Amino acid sequence: MLRVKSPQDLGAGLLFIFIGLVGIYFGKDLTYGSARSMGPGYFPTWLSWIIMGMGGICLFKCFTLDGPPIERIPLRPILCVFAGVLAFGYLIEHIRLEPALVLLVAIATQGRSDTNQKKMLLLAVCMAFASVLIFVVLLGQAMPTWSGDYLSAAFTKLWSLFSSAKGA
Amino acid sequence: MDMNMFQNLLTGFVAAGTLQNVGFAMIGCLVGTLIGVLPGIGPIPTLAMLLPITFGLDPLTSLIMMAGIYYGAQYGGSTTSILVNMPGESSSVVTCIDGYQMARRGRAGAALAVAALGSFFAGCVGTVFIAGFGPPLASFAQKFNSPDYFSLMVLGLVTAVILAQGSVLKAITVILIGLLFGLVGTDVNSGATRYTFGISTLWDGIDFLPLVIGMFGLVEIIRNLEGDTIEREPIPTKMKDLWPTRAEFKEAIPAALRGTALGSLLGILPGGGAVLASFAAYTVEKKVVRNPTFAFGKGAIQGVAGPEAANNSAAQTSFIPLLTLGLPSNPIMAIMMGAMMIQGIQPGSAVMTSNPELFWGLVASMWIGNLMLVIINLPLIGMWVKLLQVPYSLLYPAIIMFCCIGVYSSNSEPSQLLLMVIFAAFGYILMRFGCEPAPMVLGFILGPLMEENLRRSMVLSRGDPMIFLQRPISATLLALTACVVALIVLPSFRATREEAFKE
Incomplete structure (x- = not known):
């Protein structure tokens, strides 16, 4: 009876074999060519076979050599961070940058139970405006915002005041 | 030759000395020190997250800033190691051992000063190293042909494995997966689209930004969110304790010299870098120093001076393979290479002739940056120590915002x-299965280059793989690769490597 001695190697082996299989399967439609005139499928197919072979060795190892267990994967922080990022990506073109950023932080913060929600939201709002200032006003990156034009105008005004004061 | 170097350095200082470049060198050094001091975040995720910002800058300015972050982190990392006994940076892991013991003895100031001054000295030497070794290596690299480049990349990738933690087998496979990912998109030669699954976003290949920011930025956030809040109470330090005593200097200076030499050499090697250099320097110090005033592990000043000098000089010299051969020697250099390519510069031996301001400007900026860092780190140490008290819960909203804005703003595509x-999910899974994800970037960046050089070699030789052994340069590189493989497989070396990573 086979017994898994190192779960990490089992996981890695299966993952590698999976990637290798995907590489070989989807590389089938590509022209393979020959060594002297390599087609687009030549190098990836070779790579995929080697990756699969490595996965095989990993699998073999997991039954023979002792190894550390896979640490518990806490789902909550992972899901919250991913959900926040996806919400940001989905919503930014609809609700623009500032609300999307606040929402991102609001969702991602749920990944920890010991955070002070009110404080965090206040922080998020401040940082959202700071981001507009840094990325849109100072670095000139094009993003849909609510406050970008106003902040730019204020910044130009301040800058001209500053430079005229320096000149005088 | 000497006259030439002087001329070149002058060009460099003129290019790096503009207000804009000095300003961004300063920003880079400050950010580097900050992330060096903060244990939660290292240079790889930081560089990945700041990449989008550099798009608007010109190539030299952006490289100056990014380089500043990398070597700035080497300075900042020692502060946390010494005062909190927690490495601010993976290259400062060994500094904890004796640095913290020195702090407990009331010599925190001396440890910090020795680390900063040693780093400064090492940084200066590293800069001279680049100036001296860069040009000959670049002109040598012009003799390289496709088979030589292919073998060079093989050597670089295999050596990078030594640096990766954990299983060698997994590290190699992770690099191979990186190579495969690098091939996704339209094949330049045939125009065929590979592994795009009909998704138009993938036609130009997998974008560098979502890959690195996801694998390093987001994964870092998740890792920190799932951990328990750690109390970090720094040992109080007074400014007046900063200067080391004469006896301490006497012990520290030779150690810093040894560390500098070792770090400069290990930085140049493909696969080398700051982390490897600091571990190696500590091992050397333990072997070389016969009668330290305080034993190693009990607060030997050599255990601070050596590794800290080594990690900084290696951080500088690891730019040499990138700038002269176009070969990134570690994941951080792979990100730098990605940044250069996004700016439209193909790193390699041509950079120095076609773009001398870029090469020499970067070299000169490193010297300027090192000078800034001594000032940033020594008199202002109190400020950085205060920053340690900032809880991570205030930090990660900013980090996650940076990740999202950076990825979105690069081409305004929600996908x-x-x-x-x-x-991020992939990187996280790799980590949980005991695979270090960082080497994947190396493969990802080199994938298309490797395929192209393999293809050209095979055309040259009409399909005969012996070409790699018939050309002297390529054969030498492959012989070196074989030596490295033998070293990794050899049981005695394996034991020391595992021990080094355990510490």
Whole structure:
């Protein structure tokens, strides 16, 4: 009876074999060519076979050599961070940058139970405006915002005041 | 030759001395020190997150800033190691051992000063190293042909494995997966689209930003969110304790010299870098020093001076393979290479002739940056120590915002965020299965280059793989690769490597 001695190697082996299989399967439609005139499928197919072979060795190892267990994967922080990022990506073109950023932080913060929600939201709002200032006003990156034009105008005004004061 | 170097350095200082470049060198050094001091975040995720900002800058300015972050982190990392007994940076892991013991003895100031001054000295030497070794290596690299480049990349990738923690087998496979990912998109030669699954976003290949920011930025956030809040109470330090005593200097100076030499050499090697250099320097110090005033592990000043000098000089010299051969020697250099390519510069031997301001400007900026860092780190040490008290819960909202804005703003495509999440998940799974994800970037960056050089070699030789052994340069490189493989497989070396990573 086979017994898994190192779960990490089992996981890695299966993952590698999976990637290798995907590489070989989807590389089938590509022209393979020959060594002297390599087609687009030549190098990836070779790579995929080697990756699969490595996965095989990993699998073999997991039954023979002792190894550390896979640490518990806490789902909550992972899901919250991913959900926040996806919400940001989905919503930014609809609700623009500032609300999307606040929402991102609001969702991602749920990944920890010991955070002070009110404080965090206040922080998020401040940082959202700071981001507009840094990325849109100072670095000139094009993003849909609510406050970008106003902040730019204020910044130009301040800058001209500053430079005229320096000149005088 | 000497006259030439002087002329070149002058060109460099003129290019690096503009207000804009000095300003961004300063920003880079400050950010580097900050992330060096903060244990939660290292240079790889930081560089990945700041990449989008550099798009608007010109190539030299952006490289100056990014380089500043990398070597700035070497300075900042020692502060946390010494005062909190927690490495601010993986290259400062060994500094904890004796640095913290020195702090407990009331010599924290001396430890900090020795680390900063040693780093400064090492940084200066590293800069001279680049100036001296860069040009000959670049002109040598012009003799390289496709088979030589292919073998060079093989050597670089295999050596990078030594640096990766954990299983060698997994590290190699992770690099191979990186190579495969690098091939996704339209094949330049045939125009065929590979592994795009009909998704138009992938036609130009997997974008570098979502990949690195997802795998390093987001994964870092998740790792920190799942951990328990750690109390970090720094040992109080007074400014007046900063200067080391004469006896301490006497012990520290030779150690810093040894560390500098070792670090400069290990930085040049493909696969080398700051982390490897600091571990190696500590091992050397333990072997070389016969009668330290305080034993190693009990607060030997050599255990601070050596590794700290080594990690900084290696951080500088690891630019040599990138700038002269176009070969990134570690994941951080791979990100630098990505930044250069996004700016439209193909790193390699041509950079020095076609773009001398870029090469020499970067070299000169490193010297300027090192000078800034001594000032940033020594008199202002109190400020950085205060920053340690900032809880991570205030930090990560900013980090996650940076990740999202950076990925979105690069081409205003929401699908990039999905890609980022996918790579974050992939990086996280790799980590849980005991595979270090960092080497994947190396493969990813080199994938297309390796394929192209393999293809050209095979055309040259009409399909005969012996070409790699018939050309002297390529054969030498492959022989070196074989030596490295033998070293990794050899049981005695394996034991020391595992021990080094355990410490």
